[in-house]
Amino acid sequence: MVSKILTTHVGSLPRSKQLSEYLFAKDKGEKIDNEKFENILISNVDQIVKRQLEVGIDFISDGEMSKISYATYIKDRIDGFSGESERRAPADLDDFPEYKEKIANSGATPTYSRPCCTKELKIKDENSLLNDINNFNKSLNKFNHTKAFMNAASPGVINVFMPNKFYKNDEEYLNKLSTIMSKEYEQITNSNIHVQLDCPDLALARHMNFKNLTEEEFLKRAEIQIECLNNALSNVDSEMTRMHICWGNYEGPHTHDIALEKILPIVLKSKIKYFLIESSNPRHAHEWKVFEKIKLPKDKVLVPGVIDSTSNFIEHPEVVAERLIKYSTVVPKDQLMAGTDCGFSTFAGFGKIDENICYEKLHALVEGTKLASKVI
Numbered sequence: 611m612v613s614k615i616l617t618t619h620v621g622s623l624p625r626s627k628q629l630s631e632y633l634f635a636k637d638k639g640e641k642i643d644n645e646k647f648e649n650i651l652i653s654n655v656d657q658i659v660k661r662q663l664e665v666g667i668d669f670i671s672d673g674e675m676s677k678i679s680y681a682t683y684i685k686d687r688i689d690g691f692s693g694e695s696e697r698r699a700p701a702d703l704d705d706f707p708e709y710k711e712k713i714a715n716s717g718a719t720p721t722y723s724r725p726c727c728t729k730e731l732k733i734k735d736e737n738s739l740l741n742d743i744n745n746f747n748k749s750l751n752k753f754n755h756t757k758a759f760m761n762a763a764s765p766g767v768i769n770v771f772m773p774n775k776f777y778k779n780d781e782e783y784l785n786k787l788s789t790i791m792s793k794e795y796e797q798i799t800n801s802n803i804h805v806q807l808d809c810p811d812l813a814l815a816r817h818m819n820f821k822n823l824t825e826e827e828f829l830k831r832a833e834i835q836i837e838c839l840n841n842a843l844s845n846v847d848s849e850m851t852r853m854h855i856c857w858g859n860y861e862g863p864h865t866h867d868i869a870l871e872k873i874l875p876i877v878l879k880s881k882i883k884y885f886l887i888e889s890s891n892p893r894h895a896h897e898w899k900v901f902e903k904i905k906l907p908k909d910k911v912l913v914p915g916v917i918d919s920t921s922n923f924i925e926h927p928e929v930v931a932e933r934l935i936k937y938s939t940v941v942p943k944d945q946l947m948a949g950t951d952c953g954f955s956t957f958a959g960f961g962k963i964d965e966n967i968c969y970e971k972l973h974a975l976v977e978g979t980k981l982a983s984k985v986i
Contacts, residue, residue, distance in 0.1 A: 615934065615946050615983045616668040617976050618913060620854050620886055621761040621806055622680060622953030623662075623673035624968055629654050630959035636686075637678045637722050651676055652745055659749040661969055666976035669757045669804070669947075672746040676738065678722050679957045680808050681763045681771040685723065687738055688790060690731035695724045695773050700858060701817040701866040709862070722957065726775040731786050739794055743801045759804035759852055762794050765842060766811030766835035770819050781834055788842035795842060799850040806852040807882070811835055812873055814858040817866035825872065832876045843881045852884040852913075853877070857891065859952035861920045861962070864893040871900045878907060888951045889914035890925075890933065901940035912941050915951030917975045920962055924970050930978020931985070938986040946986075948979040 625633070632647045654675045662670040677683035685691045703710040742760065750758055765787035774783035798805040812832050820828050843851060855877060857867040870887070877885065888894050898914065906912055916933040917925055934948055954968045955961040963971070 613983065615943065615948055615979050615986070616757075617948045617979050618667060618669035618759070618886075619671070619917075619950040619972060619975070620915075620919070620953045621671045621674055621759070621808070622955045623658050623671070623675075624955045624961060624963070624965040625673070625675055625958050626650070626654055627959070629675065633676075633678045633958040634722070648741075652748075655745045656749050656752070659746075659753055659755070662972070663753055663755060665969055665973040667972055669759055670755065671759050671761065671806075672742065672749075674761055674953070674955075676742050676745075677761075677958070680761055680953065681767045682722065682724055684763050684768060684791075685725055685772065687733065687735045687794075688731055689734035690727055690729045690776070691725040691772055692728045693726050693775075695726045695771070697724075698818050698821075700814070700860075700862065701821040702863040705865065706863060713860075713862075724771055726773055727777070727783060728775050730776070731790055733790060733793065739797055743798065743803065746803065747801060756802070759806045760798050761806045761808055762791070762798060764807040764809045764811065764835075764853075765791055765838045766815075767808055769835075770811045770815045773819075780831075784834065784838040785841070788838040792842040792845065795846050799846050804850050804852055804884075805846065806854060806886070807839060808854050809835075809839070810854075810856050810858065812877060813855050813868060816868040818858070821866065825868070828868070829872065829876065832873060833879075836876055836880050840879075840881045846881075848881050848883050848909075851882045852886060853880060853882040854886040854952075856888045856952045857894065859919055859956050864891065867893050870894060870897040871904065874900060874904050878904075878910070882910070884911045884913055884947065886913040886949050887915065889937075890916060890918040890951050895933075898936050898940060901937070906941050906945055908945070911945050911947055912937065913947040913949040916948050916978065917950040917971050919950050919952040919954055922962065922964055922967050924967060925974045925978070927974050927978035927981055930975055931981035934979060934982035935985055938982070943986045948975055948982075950975065
């Protein structure tokens with residue numbers, strides 16, 4: 611009998627201003643003091659591990675401290691990328707050009723390198739991943755904590771943000787990515803850290819990169835993306851796997867978002883244990899009902915986002931509890947975990963959420979989950 615619902619979040623957390631400046635300098639190819647950067651990085655990891663534990667989060671992350679973004683960080687670890695990819699605005703923003711211009715002029719959109727695949731892919735740097743794992747494990751040991759996860763880009767999201775200009779088609783590119791990225795997934799889980807595959811390619815990409823496809827064409831692509839992901843996880847224990855799905859961590863109309871019920875049957879074919887799905891987003895908060903018709907397999911755990919990641923409102927714990935209680939009517943308590951809609955700092959140095967408010971929101975998540983655990 612499960613007495614307590616556990617808590618987690620999607621992964622990225624606010625980096626310090628000093629660390630963000632180093633990350634952007636690295637992204638631009640500028641020369642930096644590597645020793646100083648490493649010391650700042652270690653300090654940031656320690657600080658965010660401590661803060662997560664102080665607010666009571668059960669499954670914690672390293673906050674993606676070393677990464678410029680959740681997808682494009684791999685350009686520094688894999689050789690074969692160059693140039694710049696075409697930026698595509700989401701279809702919902704295309705419908706509201708004045709608002710799209712307002713966002714662009716506000717400086718809220720991060721500028722960072724997003725190259726294309728222009729030659730054969732091969733691993734060029736294994737040390738960065740090992741360094742991330744080592745830094746995180748040292749902090750976990752320091753604070754005597756074991757429940758941990760680390761984010762990693764899925765083959766599908768790499769394809770979305772750094773498109774193929776070399777392989778004969780996207781399927782060949784995805785297969786190559788799955789082979790290369792499998793090493794990262796295995797190294798993380800072999801270090802007793804859960805791996806979280808970030809997969810906005812299964813939702814956000816529908817109204818961004820693939821907005822000109824029919825729904826049927828997109829769902830066929832999603833099937834291929836899941837197949838490639840499963841291939842990449844062939845040597846990974848599914849108990850150590852998480853997947854995050856979102857429709858875009860931005861404040862916008864979201865009127866072109868694909869419905870959860872359309873993609874869920876495909877998503878559930880993945881070799882994944884924990885599914886972190888946006889659930890507080892006003893365009894998707896009603897979709898808990900989807901699990902009335904599409905039952906969650908007994909060997910999987912649903913992690914609905916019960917905290918919004920695009921607003922500085924701090925949710926009342928009672929609101930968090932109500933959201934979890936709704937999910938408990940369609941998913942058994944022992945298959946529930948409480949999470950957030952998305953990361954709080956998807957790109958280094960950018961994000962609407964104030965750093966201190968971020969941790970207060972996580973505290974509300976913990977307190978609300980405690981209330982729900984007593985009722986469910």
